[in-house]
Amino acid sequence: MSMFGVAASALLISMLLVLVRAFIGPTVFDRILAINSIGTLTVLLIAVHGYLVGRPEFLDLGLVYALINFIGTIAVTRYVRFKKLGPVDTSSEHHGEI
Secondary structure (H helix, E strand, O other): HHHHHHHHHHHHHHHHHHHHHHOOOOOOHHHHHHHHHEEEEEEEEHHHHHHHHOOOOHHHHHHHHHHHHHHHHHHHHHHHHHOOOOOOOOOHHOOOOO
16 A cells, blocks of 8 residues: 555544544534534545546645635534624624623
């Protein structure tokens, strides 16, 4: 097994460990962070796979996936925090009103 095969195996093991973290939580933000980590590890796995099969254009696919992962994480975190995705009125938060 080549060094990149070992790297791919290590990434898969890391993904499994992060998936366990996603299931046990304990908070929703821990789960969001775990899913984001799975996305990051997936980008690395795509890059390693592209190298193994001799297809450097897989790196471009990995970068697109990284952008989608980032935007999705921001959207989910915003939805969990504010319960909507549109503009948020934060005027009551800055004045100490509850």
